[in-house]
Amino acid sequence: MWEAIKAFLRSWGLVILATAIGLFVAFRFVSPAPPDTLRLAVSTDPQSAYTQTVAAYARALEQEHFKVERVPTQGSVDNLRLLREGRVDLALVQGGVPSRDNAAGLVTMGQVFFEPAWVFIRNQPEGARPVQALRGKRVAVGPEGSGTRVLALALLEANGLRADAIEPVPLAGNEAAEALAAGTIEAAIFVSAVPTDAINRLIRTEGVNLLNFGSRAEAYAANLPYLHPVRLPNAALSLAEDLPRGDVTMMAPAASLLARKDLNPQVAALMMRILRDTHRQRTLFSPEGRFPNGQNNEVPLQEDAQRFYEKGPSFLQSYLPFWVAVAVDRLWVLIIPLVTLLLPLARFAPSIYTWQMERQLYRVYHKVRQVDEESKAGLSMRTIAKLDALEKEASELKLPDSYADRIYGLRRHIAWLRRRKEEPA
Template structure:
């Protein structure tokens, strides 16, 4: 009669085998997918929108140097399908007011350094200095060494709101001359100021920008009884006013044959900055600096070739995009692709890079996570099996034996109800084999045998008929046997193939 197994019912095999476990795959791939989606969302939030197709610049009076420069900017930007609207203005002060007003719709403008009446707006940055604005002072009478000597004279200091007037007032104030005193400060500028000087209506004229072009200065220099003021204290002025630069009008600049001027003349010059709102698109920042380089980069009597534009920070901080451009130039995509295509590719890269950096390594990790989840359903039962097996090796009562068998039945029922991918069916059956191994130990119990040849009084070692390898050892042994059988079969096949070849080569 067979020993009782302790089971009240036959086990039912209700395990389901599927090609792939979608639940495990989803749990393995889901967190990685969420991380990638989050990275893409952050990238999209940080990505710059497409650059606008229209810009507005506040330039200067119609026909002025900066108004003409803005018209050239317009032509250059049109090559890249960007429309530049040019607004005339009274000068740097109005340009600055428009830029500071969020409702003016002005994106960029030319602003002379030193004209800002107070702290500059936090929302404005500089794309770089684009030109010198030399200040030339012509006067009647004997040689003047210091500006303070003009006290009590009639001075043409530029029109209201012009950069020339702001600079002239700042320099005169540092010499003790202020509006409302004995010195008459007349709002004359340009040709009007030059004519007033020639006709004797004013004693000195402060000319800057278009009024201080080499041709105009040469004409006034040749005028009888008119002298060109030499800033002998230029070094001191550039230290007192950091936005000023000392320039030297070389000998013969007006006429090489007559050597006019006959000696170098020191003059002062602020720079004009291309100021923009800090919301300006980086791609448009690059285009504007390129246009400035094409328009302002040529050599003239006041500057060397390539001297402008330059990242000279005076009244306004250099924008990060401009600093990057001056350091390394245009981006790679903008150098090899048309502007509109490079702009599109640049924004797409922000989305593609997280996919490459995160998704590809993550996809290599998914198979390992998937295998670990599936195998964990098998391995999780071995701890309980080992605990039952250890209990079977010790002394136990009939009630304890029944309890152990019930625990084993519960494990077997749970295992028989697993849903497993077909690729892991072998491990499923190995686990069931190990469950049967433990059941056999519980069924047969422990049998003690003594060695008949042992000396009297010595305890023979207990030999258990049911003793055998543990479930894990049995699993490893099965795999080793399978590998050995496969190797033997392969060797037999190779030997047979060699014998067949030998028989074919034997002569008839």
């Protein structure tokens, strides 16, 4: 067995070595391997849909043996800054926040869910226009750096109320709900894909109403193109309490997963599979299959994401474990140059094998010829010793069975030389 292995290595060793060197050189020029650590921006609010979504992403990535680093942020504006600075690799960003100026060098993996604006206003006099009645009033618009503040100010400005026309209060969550219930502010705006404790509290608070955008929804969408009308069905928050009482039309931006342009393509392909598995189900505001999608993006769509939306997941990542698919995909581009290298080398392999085998025979034959030349005057003790040594060397040659006749032929020639030199002249 060992002799067969050595024979194989003698003939194909050069081919294997040349192939390994070619792979090493070419591998340096294919797409880089995915990093072993990914940094995700995560909200500090445990009830946030962003927090829950990032947790789902992290679990999926950890199952593929990535180390996930969670970087706490204050919201979408902060997320964009961290992406631009290269401090995170992936971040959820609210629609309407990215712009040509603040999203340069970034790409999107697509929209992943709607997050409506929940606008709660204290009761207004009959016939009053609720938003216009907020002029000069205190309104909770969320903290600096949050997507809530960006959307709240945009909605107010669309109604002619600039930031200086109201008194913006940087409250969010339960603090904003408590202030509105206590009457210390006139309105509170939340942006959330799911009802939070603050929203559930206010929907049950006497004297506070959830704004129904109703017939003005299309006008909002025309003025703020990143907004989509969505419907909160009657009793969707509580069948037992019939909350809300009647359908409510809300305006919702779509959250998108953003990344830097230099995101590793293998990671991008994996993230698309994770997005599909995480977001394709039905939600309160979208039917099954609505997300993820590559529509109406405010920043360019990442190349692998675009390919996913057009053709679906790649064959390799559909049927192979991630890291196996990565290795195969990276090596795939090497097939043509490798075949070009291997074909001529393979043609020489049999000749190399034959040369390796016959070289051992020729080495002994060369010594036999030298002994023949040295012993023209007849055998001496030195010559006999050399012939004995050659006989032993010939018998110990390690060659495949296919060369047995050549070995025995060599030994016969040595014996013939011995007899010829022993015969009297």
